[in-house]
Amino acid sequence: MTFIAFVGSVFSPYYAWAGGPNADRADPENHCALNLALYGDAGKRWTMTERGRRWMRRSRDEFVIGPSRLHWDGESLLVEFDEIGVPIPRRVKGRVRVWPKALCRFVTSLDSGGRHRWGPIAPCSRIEVELDSPRVRWSGHAYLDSNEGDEPIDRPFHEWDWSRATMADGSTAVIYDVRQKRDGDRVIAERFLLDGSTESFEAPPRQPLPTTLWRIGRTMRTEPGVPAVVEQTLEDTPFYARSMVRSGLLGEVVTSVHETMLLPRVITLPVRLMLPWRMPRRG
Structure with a gap:
C-alpha cells in the first residue's frame, strides 16, 4: 500500500493548465489530492481524485481533502479515507495509522539549484491498516517522507x-x-x-x-x-x-x-x- 497527500498535485494536468504559460502562478491549494494504491490478494485499487480549495482545510496537525484527512496526534499519523477508485469505480474506505520509531530531520536538495527538496519524516515506522472496503487488515513496516518544490517538477x-x-x-x-x-x-x-x-x-x-x-x-x-x-x-x-x-x-x-x-x-x-x-x- 502507498498513500501520497498532495498540496499542488505535481502530475495534475489541471494544475498545469491553470497556470497557462506561467505555471508557477497557479494556486497549489486549489489542486489537492490523496492518492491511494492498494496491491495484494484483495485486488488492486487506485484513487487520486483532485479537489479544489473549497474541499481542502489544513493546519499544523491536520490536512483535510474532501472525505479524507490526515491527522498528527503527537505520537502517530492517522489517515482516514473514503474515496472512489478509478478507472473502475470501487469504494476504498478505511484508516491507516503510522507509528514512527523516531522522527528524522534530514533534508537535502534533489537538484543542483536547490529548488526541489526531499526529507524522510519517519523512515522507520510501523503501520496498522484497517480497511472496510475492501475488507482487509494487516500491520508491518512503513516509511514516511516528504517532497516539496518551488517550480514544476519537469x-x-x-x-x-x-x-x-x-x-x-x-x-x-x-x-x-x-x-x-x-x-x-x-x-x-x-x-x-x-x-x-x-x-x-x-x-x-x-x-x-x-x-x-x-x-x-x-x-x-x-x-x-x-x-x-x-x-x-x-x-x-x-x-x-x-x-x-x-x-x-x-x-x-x-x-x-x-x-x-x-x-x-x-x-x-x-x-x-x-x-x-x-x-x-x-x-
Whole structure:
C-alpha cells in the first residue's frame, strides 16, 4: 500500500493548465489530492481524485481533502479515507495509522539549484491498516517522507530511479539516482537508523532492468555479484513505474520498493489528455 497527500498535485494536468504559460502562478491549494494504491490478494485499487480549495482545510496537525484527512496526534499519523477508485469505480474506505520509531530531520536538495527538496519524516515506522472496503487488515513496516518544490517538477529533471529497502536491523536504506537535464547526475544514498540518525553510504553500481510495457528504461543500483531482479511491477504508466526489486545492498540481499520517473513524458499532450482517467477532479 502507498498513500501520497498532495498540496499542488505535481502530475495534475489541471494544475498545469491553470497556470497557462506561467505555471508557477497557479494556486497549489486549489489542486489537492490523496492518492491511494492498494496491491495484494484483495485486488488492486487506485484513487487520486483532485479537489479544489473549497474541499481542502489544513493546519499544523491536520490536512483535510474532501472525505479524507490526515491527522498528527503527537505520537502517530492517522489517515482516514473514503474515496472512489478509478478507472473502475470501487469504494476504498478505511484508516491507516503510522507509528514512527523516531522522527528524522534530514533534508537535502534533489537538484543542483536547490529548488526541489526531499526529507524522510519517519523512515522507520510501523503501520496498522484497517480497511472496510475492501475488507482487509494487516500491520508491518512503513516509511514516511516528504517532497516539496518551488517550480514544476519537469524543469530540472530528465528522470530518476528511487529505491527504499528495509534492512535486517530494521533501518531503512534509500537511494535517489537523479539525472538532471543540465547539471549531470546526483546520487543520494542514505541509511536511516531506528533512533532517527542517518549515515551516508556509497551507492553500488547501476544495473539496467527490463523496460516496462510503456518502454520506460529502469535501472537499479546493486552490489557486484548480486544481479538486480524485478520481482513484481506494481504500476506501469507512460511516465512512471513502481516495482519490487531484489538486489544487493550494504552486504545484504534486499527487496526494495523501486520507482522510475521519466519527466519529459509528463508534459506531453497525449499523457496530459490521458491523466484525467486516473485523476478525476472535483472543483
